[in-house]
Amino acid sequence: MKYALVLVNIKGLGVKTFTYLIPDEMREEIQIGQAVLVPFGRQGLQNAFVVGFSDYVSGDFRVKKINRIIDKTPLFSLKYLKLLEWVANYYCCDFVTVLNAALPMKLIDKNAKTELSIEWIKSDGEGLTKRQKEILALLKEKGKCSITEFEEIAKTTRATLKKLAEGGFVKIKEEYIYRNPLSIFKDIETEPLFELQGEQIEAYEGIKAKLRSPNPILLHGVTASGKTEVYFKLIKDVLDSGKNVLFLAPEIALASQLTKRLARKFGIKEVAIWHSSISDGEKYDVWQRLFKNEIRILAGARSAVFAPLQDIGLIIIDEEHEGAYKQTNPAPRYDARIVAKRLAQFHQAPLLLGSATPDVSTYYYAQNNNNLFEMKKRFNNSPFAKPQVINMQEYGKASYRGIISKPLQTEITETLERGQQVILLMNRRGYSTYTQCKACGTVIECPDCSIPMIWHTSIKKLKCHYCNREQSFPDFCPQCGSDALSTSGVGTQKIETLIKELYPEARVERIDSDILTKKNAHIELLTRFQKKEIDILVGTQMIAKGLDNPNVTLVGVLSADSGFSVPDYRASERGFQLLTQVAGRAGRGEYKGKVLFQTYNPEYYAFQTAKSQDYEKFFDTEIKSREEFDYPPFSQIVRLILSSQNNFRAEKSAMEIAMRFSTMTDKFGFSEYLEVLGPTPCVIEKLNGFYRFQILIKNKLTQKGHDFISKFLSKIAIPKDIRLAVDVDPLDIL
Ligand code: ADP
Ligand code: ZN
Ligand code: ZN
Numbered sequence: 001m002k003y004a005l006v007l008v009n010i011k012g013l014g015v016k017t018f019t020y021l022i023p024d025e026m027r028e029e030i031q032i033g034q035a036v037l038v039p040f041g042r043q044g045l046q047n048a049f050v051v052g053f054s055d056y057v058s059g060d061f062r063v064k065k066i067n068r069i070i071d072k073t074p075l076f077s078l079k080y081l082k083l084l085e086w087v088a089n090y091y092c093c094d095f096v097t098v099l100n101a102a103l104p105m106k107l108i109d110k111n112a113k114t115e116l117s118i119e120w121i122k123s124d125g126e127g128l129t130k131r132q133k134e135i136l137a138l139l140k141e142k143g144k145c146s147i148t149e150f151e152e153i154a155k156t157t158r159a160t161l162k163k164l165a166e167g168g169f170v171k172i173k174e175e176y177i178y179r180n181p182l183s184i185f186k187d188i189e190t191e192p193l194f195e196l197q198g199e200q201i202e203a204y205e206g207i208k209a210k211l212r213s214p215n216p217i218l219l220h221g222v223t224a225s226g227k228t229e230v231y232f233k234l235i236k237d238v239l240d241s242g243k244n245v246l247f248l249a250p251e252i253a254l255a256s257q258l259t260k261r262l263a264r265k266f267g268i269k270e271v272a273i274w275h276s277s278i279s280d281g282e283k284y285d286v287w288q289r290l291f292k293n294e295i296r297i298l299a300g301a302r303s304a305v306f307a308p309l310q311d312i313g314l315i316i317i318d319e320e321h322e323g324a325y326k327q328t329n330p331a332p333r334y335d336a337r338i339v340a341k342r343l344a345q346f347h348q349a350p351l352l353l354g355s356a357t358p359d360v361s362t363y364y365y366a367q368n369n370n371n372l373f374e375m376k377k378r379f380n381n382s383p384f385a386k387p388q389v390i391n392m393q394e395y396g397k398a399s400y401r402g403i404i405s406k407p408l409q410t411e412i413t414e415t416l417e418r419g420q421q422v423i424l425l426m427n428r429r430g431y432s433t434y435t436q437c438k439a440c441g442t443v444i445e446c447p448d449c450s451i452p453m454i455w456h457t458s459i460k461k462l463k464c465h466y467c468n469r470e471q472s473f474p475d476f477c478p479q480c481g482s483d484a485l486s487t488s489g490v491g492t493q494k495i496e497t498l499i500k501e502l503y504p505e506a507r508v509e510r511i512d513s514d515i516l517t518k519k520n521a522h523i524e525l526l527t528r529f530q531k532k533e534i535d536i537l538v539g540t541q542m543i544a545k546g547l548d549n550p551n552v553t554l555v556g557v558l559s560a561d562s563g564f565s566v567p568d569y570r571a572s573e574r575g576f577q578l579l580t581q582v583a584g585r586a587g588r589g590e591y592k593g594k595v596l597f598q599t600y601n602p603e604y605y606a607f608q609t610a611k612s613q614d615y616e617k618f619f620d621t622e623i624k625s626r627e628e629f630d631y632p633p634f635s636q637i638v639r640l641i642l643s644s645q646n647n648f649r650a651e652k653s654a655m656e657i658a659m660r661f662s663t664m665t666d667k668f669g670f671s672e673y674l675e676v677l678g679p680t681p682c683v684i685e686k687l688n689g690f691y692r693f694q695i696l697i698k699n700k701l702t703q704k705g706h707d708f709i710s711k712f713l714s715k716i717a718i719p720k721d722i723r724l725a726v727d728v729d730p731l732d733i734l
Pocket of ligand 3: 447448450688
């Protein structure tokens with residue numbers, strides 16, 4: 001091998017690969033995954049990663065030499081690159097995009113932090129002063145430690161210590177210091193694993209018997225059925241066998257909670273955490289420790305699937321139905337579950353998915369592969385609250401401001417009187433949902449996104465929830481000039497206001513992504529809620545997740561149908577999941593829980609099944625409709641979005657691509673397996689000033705069809721003013 005392919009992050013160009021000559025003296029040492037220094041035009045020396053080798057270069061340009069190897073320890077392996085290549089191929093995007101997402105490029109600039117340590121060697125010798133003897137005695141007692149720390153303890157100077165080192169009395173050495181984000185859990189106390197019971201034992205034994213399965217295993221267990229304890233037992237077995245475990249949670253907050261629980265059970269040294277918000281320094285350190293196989297359990301959010309954990313013996317993905325596992329923007333638009341499945345196959349390790357409300361496709365496959373395990377009861381046997389439906393067609397008029405029905409008011413009052421807590425779900429942020437002209441009916445929309453702008457009382461402005469544009473409330477209708485503008489619809493802020501009016505004595509707080517601008521605000525509120533410092537918590541779906549508070553006995557969903565009315569094939573699934581999850585927050589302890597759904601649409605099937613918390617029934621109905629319309633799992637959807645600031649240009653290029661694709665599928669005999677829908681304007685027609693058109697491709701012949709699509713996409717040329725986004729297995733088609 002004469003040449004190395006290196007990955008460079010160039011200002012203005014982004015991350016790209018380039019070929020460099022390997023100097024003779026480096027041939028022996030150079031390895032894939034090493035950080036190297038390379039000359040790059042006028043930009044001078046740049047940090048780069050070695051990602052491949054070759055014996056020749058194409059084209060006749062003068063190839064520059066690699067300057068030097070920064071660090072001999074590689075940061076990733078060839079096997080790792082193979083996984084990323086697979087991801088690039090599956091998601092129809094280029095390899096460098098995946099590398100860039102997977103491998104924190106900042107790693108390269110962030111060298112390990114080193115520190116000098118000092119260690120005692122001997123105290124007897126010629127010509128030692130009394131003071132020097134004191135220092136040596138102190139060091140002998142203290143043991144090896146950081147030199148700066150010791151200088152402080154011994155009230156001495158670097159020069160004094162250096163002199164002792166020269167005399168061979170002490171040893172001063174440069175050493176790595178790992179920055180472990182887990183140091184916040186330093187004082188955590190360990191506790192033993194629980195003895196599994198009842199349904200847990202059956203699930204555990206069943207899963208154990210399936211650990212060689214190349215297909216994902218699903219643990220479908222109702223909330224608080226004790227799934228996490230089953231995971232822990234399996235983790236213990238894997239650790240005992242000498243292998244490591246990757247454990248994913250859908251969000252950073254949940255991953256942190258989980259890490260704590262893992263540290264308590266398995267010890268702080270074994271566990272590390274990985275997500276997008278840990279600092280670059282921490283990333284660098286965790287990365288190194290993973291690569292050196294010093295970590296046994298890695299917990300994290302979606303991006304942890306790309307961390308270089310070695311010798312994986314089990315991958316667990318909890319709350320697998322959560323959309324957060326999929327990256328929607330920017331590319332690669334990967335789903336951590338899909339990548340994890342591939343990763344598991346690489347390691348010949350099982351992939352275990354867990355949820356109370358599994359993804360319909362996951363459930364379908366697990367059932368067909370005989371890889372489905374179920375736990376139907378809560379661990380402490382506390383009964384599920386059967387949701388009571390409040391038909392707002394009947395109760396609407398008599399409700400407080402048409403929003404909070406009488407029965408819900410009564411329940412809130414009674415719950416507060418018992419000293420218990422309430423959760424109110426409103427799946428929309430802001431104060432009102434839209435501002436409308438009463439004279440001509442015009443709704444004030446974001447000029448860049450064709451989405452109604454939402455009134456936020458806290459900032460006294462209209463805000464677009466897609467692009468964050470803010471504007472003040474208009475005095476006149478932009479269409480007819482009338483001043484009859486008013487807001488209607490409801491958001492979390494309005495609920496908060498109304499609840500405070502109704503219950504002036506109660507302590508009311510709100511959780512939604514608007515408050516998340518403050519770091520940890522979410523966790524802080526949940527902790528206060530847990531400590532009973534809040535009586536009523538109002539929020540979006542964020543409150544439906546993970547909360548385990550035995551004092552919550554009332555859950556009210558203010559507008560239970562809002563999720564179902566979205567024009568998307570997964571709307572029913574998402575609506576069902578949300579209602580089931582939020583209902584599961586009530587009555588988890590010894591007190592009986594109550595759940596109230598306010599709705600205008602009580603007959604809808606997904607709603608009916610959510611009401612009875614009957615996943616199987618929901619699944620049976622849903623899967624039939626998926627089959628009828630060829631939606632996943634009966635097809636794979638690839639969504640192409642073409643956007644441009646020029647509406648006409650966007651539409652034209654979408655039409656051209658759709659036509660070309662149809663012609664090609666006909667020509668190569670794929671039209672039976674690949675169906676092209678569109679182009680149509682996206683439901684959100686305009687976003688951030690870009691007009692959007694979508695083409696949906698339904699692929700029924702999975703592998704061959706996929707290869708065909710991926711080849712087609714790699715060959716099309718897109719004009720400069722048009723953007724193409726490819727989304728394989730999109731979360732929604734809005
Ligand atoms: P899930 O993950 O299904 O929501 P968890 O595993 O968190 O459920 O269990 C719910 C509660 O029951 C937790 O407080 C957990 O500690 C407790 N629990 C579960 N299994 C056991 C067990 N075998 N012995 C004692 N407590 C258990
Ligand atoms: Zn008007
Ligand atoms: Zn906007």
